[in-house]
Amino acid sequence: MRDERRSGCPINLTLEVVGDKWSLLIIRDMIFGNHRHFRELLLKSEEGVSSNILADRLKTLVEQGIIARTDDPSHQQKVIYSLTEQGIELLPILAQMAGWGRKYLPVSEELGIRARLLQEGGPAMWEEFMSELRETHLGVAPRDRGKSGGAPVAERLQAAYEAVVAQRKPR
Amino acid sequence: MRDERRSGCPINLTLEVVGDKWSLLIIRDMIFGNHRHFRELLLKSEEGVSSNILADRLKTLVEQGIIARTDDPSHQQKVIYSLTEQGIELLPILAQMAGWGRKYLPVSEELGIRARLLQEGGPAMWEEFMSELRETHLGVAPRDRGKSGGAPVAERLQAAYEAVVAQRKPR
DNA sequence: TCTGAGTGATTGTGAAATGCAACCAGTTGC
DNA sequence: GCAACTGGTTGCATTTCACAATCACTCAGA
Structure with missing residues (x-):
């Protein structure tokens, strides 16, 4: 899934980044459901993503600069996922x-x-x-x-x- | 890939139909490259789709009503793939x-x-x-x-x- | 009538992605 | 201290994908 570069076509490149089954659904939940935490994305997902997939996608999306991962000041273990400008667009x-x-x-x-x-x-x-x-x-x-x-x-x-x-x- | 219905969300349903790595690239080649035949889609593809995947996706897209498959009158074995209104949109x-x-x-x-x-x-x-x-x-x-x-x-x-x-x- | 290129695929095999369930270490509120 | 909650991991079975070889058939030209 990663490290591909099948062609320089903009549509292909976009698909290589968010063209899997789950990435856009995660973005959707962040945009429309305002889900910002791991367990929120995991448990409130309409489609029932599994936790290993969710963890992998979040990691990839952070690497791609589509979302950002920051600590939640209210809880030492909590993490907040936010959309970047790239993700918002x-x-x-x-x-x-x-x-x-x-x-x-x-x-x-x-x-x-x-x-x-x-x-x-x-x-x-x-x-x-x-x-x-x-x-x-x-x-x-x-x-x-x-x-x-x-x-x-x-x-x-x-x-x-x-x-x-x-x-x-x-x- | 087929027969899914993870949820009734329009974004999810769209992704279940065209959310794989190849379907939208095939549609792209039909729209922008006017590729209408199997071998044309196979050989002129920027990304190099393999023939079994192409065959499978074309079949699925026909079943979904996104493209149509008709015989080419100029050659008994040739087939023409066309976009439907659904595919054009x-x-x-x-x-x-x-x-x-x-x-x-x-x-x-x-x-x-x-x-x-x-x-x-x-x-x-x-x-x-x-x-x-x-x-x-x-x-x-x-x-x-x-x-x-x-x-x-x-x-x-x-x-x-x-x-x-x-x-x-x-x- | 033969022959070589072209037609839309299919088959077989290994690699990769996905799905599922159990589990983990640390943190927090009570 | 303890139960519930935090963001994840791990192991394994299933499904999908990728690559190469191959297929039966058709057509144009010699």
Whole structure:
């Protein structure tokens, strides 16, 4: 998986970095679920990644500069994984994938609602979301979000998801 | 690889269909190189796919409805692979990947030029390109391309690539 | 009618990636 | 002191991948 260089094609190179079964799912959980700790990524994963794979991918993603690994000051053993700018900019790829999957594959309603909002919001919403990620992951000072839809994108996505879940399981 | 359904998440489902090392590269060669035959995909591949993998992926992609397999009337054994609408709509994913790879990975100049043009052209150019693909792969009647940049996108990409190659190898 | 190149694959074998479950040493809150 | 929690490791079975050789068939040219 590592140390490859099959060709200098940008698509191929991207696939060699994040083209395996798990890397983009881990990035997804960090972006949309705000999962920042090992056990959080391990246990809250929809798909059930195994711990050795998760450890290996996190290590690789750190080496590639897509995420960063820092100590959690609140606990001597805890570690915080953060997205780098490079990782944040994977969002448009995920958004396009989500849109395509929603159109052509049997997506579940509760997991498709975020994809729908992202698709409707378009690149402008992706940019706004990326700005928010820069605040939470890079510590960048918040720009004033002017003409946006009010609440942060992350909150809007989460609220929509919970609304669908509440509707489907009334009690 | 097949028959999975780890979760109903649109990103996960997309990855289960095209998230392996080769599928998107095959689609790329069909889109950007107009490779339509087995041996063409096999021998002109930058990365050197092996024939059993190629055969397996083509079969899977046909089953998934991303490409179509038809007989070539000019030769009883020849087969033509075409993109379906579903396959054509993978272009934005490839374009985003190309843009990300070009920004962060050691892309070669001659293979990066297409990515640059696609990035500069933006979604409008992608749409135009997809229209052209619908003509060549689906047999859709050409709409008149009005305010576009003149020549078809496919030709512009190819010309730019050849210009770089000619510049780097003067003789 | 022969012959050599071209067609889309298949087969066999070893290497690599993946999946699963158990386990580990150190830390924290009670 | 102790149970729960922390980010991982380890060993082993299964699955996938990679590489090379090969296949049955078709077609154009001599």
